[in-house]
Amino acid sequence: MRGLLIKDAYTMIKETKLFLIFAVIISFIQNDFLFSYAIFYSAMLPLTALSYDERSKWNKLADMLPYSAKDIVGSKYIIGYLCVFCMSFLVFCGKILFTGLNHPMPGAEDWMVLLGVACASTIIQSVNLPFMFWIGVERGRYLFILFSVTAIIASLTCLEHMDLTRIQITPGVLLSGILTFTIVCNLISFLVSKRIYQKKS
Numbered sequence: 001m002r003g004l005l006i007k008d009a010y011t012m013i014k015e016t017k018l019f020l021i022f023a024v025i026i027s028f029i030q031n032d033f034l035f036s037y038a039i040f041y042s043a044m045l046p047l048t049a050l051s052y053d054e055r056s057k058w059n060k061l062a063d064m065l066p067y068s069a070k071d072i073v074g075s076k077y078i079i080g081y082l083c084v085f086c087m088s089f090l091v092f093c094g095k096i097l098f099t100g101l102n103h104p105m106p107g108a109e110d111w112m113v114l115l116g117v118a119c120a121s122t123i124i125q126s127v128n129l130p131f132m133f134w135i136g137v138e139r140g141r142y143l144f145i146l147f148s149v150t151a152i153i154a155s156l157t158c159l160e161h162m163d164l165t166r167i168q169i170t171p172g173v174l175l176s177g178i179l180t181f182t183i184v185c186n187l188i189s190f191l192v193s194k195r196i197y198q199k200k201s
Contacts, residue, residue: 004067004075008049012079019045019083035091036117042083043121046076046129051137059200073133073194077186080125088118112175119182126189133196 022038053059062072091114127147131140 004071005078008046008075008079011052012045012048019087035094035114039084039087039091039117040121040124042087043080043125044128045083046080046125047132047137047141049079050076050129050132054137069194069198073129073190073197076129077125077190077193080129081122084118084121084125088114115175116178119178123182123185126186130189130192130196133193133200 019042059072095114128140131143131147134140135143
């Protein structure tokens with residue numbers, strides 16, 4: 001597994017350098033929208049590794065190496081988690097460093113929003129990766145966009161007909177629900193991706 005992660009890191013090195021520069025720049029801007037965008041973008045970085053694998057026919061070579069489908073598929077998920085964690089950590093450090101410089105001390109709500117964005121990013125990855133393993137990066141990207149737009153429209157339609165004022169949820173329950181949902185989504189996604197990879201190998 002470590003060898004696969006190192007391979008993906010090398011193939012992503014150019015993209016990662018640009019990403020780190022972008023991360024440092026927005027840490028000085030202190031804009032919540034940019035913070036969220038950067039974290040969401042970090043979850044998309046595994047697509048770079050998948051794209052290189054697809055172009056170089058890596059999967060054919062991987063079948064001759066002592067790696068299981070669990071290792072190969074799992075490495076892409078772990079790369080995504082590491083990217084999301086690193087970006088979230090940079091955002092965290094940025095908020096702390098700029099505290100007192102015309103910025104109020106981040107409260108519990110700020111950290112919950114940060115955690116929520118990080119969880120949402122990994123959920124997006126969990127939806128995205130099975131498509132990529134199924135029909136490839138290029139076609140999978142379009143199918144994922146179509147799926148995302150449909151899901152957003154459906155969610156907004158449901159929210160319009162819901163009376164959210166009657167729903168009373170404590171922060172602890174909300175946080176537990178978000179973490180549980182994130183774990184379940186990623187676990188199901190990993191099992192689906194592994195199954196797809198095994199069938200295509």
